[in-house]
Amino acid sequence: MKWRERGIYMLSLLISILLGLGVGALLMLATGHDPIAGYRAMIEGALGDKWAPDTILRNSGLGNTLYRASLLMITGLATAVASDAGLFNVGGQGQMLLGALVAAFLGAQMTTLLPFTAGWPVWLITAVCLIAAVLAGMIFALIPALMKIKLNISEVVTTILLNSVALYFCTYMANGPLKAPGKGSQTAVILGDLNFTRFFTPSNLSQAVFIVAGITLLVWYIMNRSSWGYEMRMTGQNSRFAKFSGLKDGKLAVAGMLISGAMCGAVGMLEVFGWKHRYGVDLSTDFYWDGMLVAMIMRYKPLGIILMSFFFGILKAGAIKIQSSAGIPIEIIQVIQSIIIFFMAAEQGLIQRFQVWRARRHPRREEVKRA
């Protein structure tokens, strides 16, 4: 039965994707574009262009796909960890921004502010920056978690509000106290040695991807293979059962939220050290919504999130090429992605309706089945 359910789910996922791409094609036709050229450009942009003049350009698409997928994966898992423990972390954007700001500040100033660290090896400074960013994300996730556990204030609302607080705070810091001389609202560039090496240079893929992979594995292990993760999932699924089994549900829910915040803080740091090299107001964290939606439509299953991230990564990375080579506005990708999510969100409801309808039309067949 479980396999049958899984099969139905995979089938509806496939149908949703096809419908999404179909609606996208119709939209391209309606606005006078060639959908075949559009999708070809997307595939070339995401998986490599056979006709590109040199190998680097050929691979940069693939690099961008991996980069995008890694971001979706880690943010999707961050949402999944929190929701496994019963809390919903919508505040990833704010946690990421703070992580990025802290990492950028330390990466640029630590050796001047704290002279004794000047002689430290690069890996140590990098580790300190990562830990600081992780702590920033955790502290920012702790506020809504405590408000939920102690006072039962909806964490969805507080995290949404805290996103705005973080955004304005970081913009203020990049505009005022931490502003680097010159135009633009941005902090100083981090020390050159600290930058991660980038592969396939036009793409944003860097060594950060290994850290993402490491965190992903670790979180998957904690959630699916450790007793701690089991307790956390039990709390999220049925907090009363967990309570009667002798678990402190508040503590585990806060722990889930903290892990989620830590992951988001780390993503902020990786964005800075990976390719941005500084904190600027143009640092986009909008991909958190995408990661969250990926996690939701895969029902917070780690393996599903990882696989789906690659698919959405292809869409996201191909978007640039769709615009530059097929002349179709880049937003088409977001439209297609949203349609897939709409179908997946309505999937269970649709299947239920269909079953009711079928039972009404063939009442006898259902009776036979039951007997």
Add this chain to the structure above:
Amino acid sequence: MIQFSDLVSFSSLMSTLGTATIVILAGLGCLMTEQAGMMNIGLDGMITASAFAAGVVSWLTGSWILGLLAGLLTGLLLGLFYAVMVVPLKSDEFVIGVTLNLFLVALSTFLYRNLPPAADGLHLDMGSGMAIPSISFGGNAGAAVSVSILVPVSLALVAVCQAFLYSTRHGFWLRAAGEKPESLRSVGRSPDRMKLVASLLCGAFCGLSGAYLLNYVHSFTEGISGSRGYVAVACVIFGRSNPLLVTCAALFFGLVDTVSTRLQVAGVVDSTLTAAFPYVGTILMMLVLAIRNEYRKAGQAKSALERQEAVK
């Protein structure tokens, strides 16, 4: 040195009212769904899509009335879509809200970029057809301040909503659909139908808000809503879904916005920092209310215990 009268003057109050109206209208919509037990955070997308529809229609026909109707119709359709997804199809309301935001902003921008360019090669000025008549007031410094007729209309709508929710049968049913759907069902009313009504109202208000936004900003641009949809959600939470309180919250957000813009112009303080204040304020208020509730509960338990002791 900046004068206090520069900050709180007739013209600054009017400009507060002007920006706040966008949020008030969207907030009225959001509080309807909130009262009916759904949390629609897709306001931002709904506003953007309505503004786009209003822009296209008013540009094609040159009539602001048709533009307004187009915005309203778009809002209603989106409200219907939200209701269908959430009520009969049982989708997660949060997923639908977030996706609506992403989807509608992307779709509007996609369609906008596909419009034929204007003669000068720049993008069309879609707001030009959307000239909603405005009323002028004599300002204190002799400068006339004008506001769109939609501003008094939306203030009247606040009163209408307040009366509807708290003094009519339908308003009572709508609130019951959110608070105790089973008791509504027991008197033979369908909570699902009330949810649909609430969602349609939400769409209509967002449509109005979008049309007014276009009129206010004068031309459609990418990211026209400036995340005012999220501000409206914050106001609804701040005002605990009561139309009057939500309006006060929207005015407060608008006032902070106006004052901080003026302070920044005067070079006193960075407006990005003051822009965070309303959000911090909302969180603090939720905290205070929750703590007060806890105390009240504790007090009740204590007095109940004392009563028990007295009986013994």
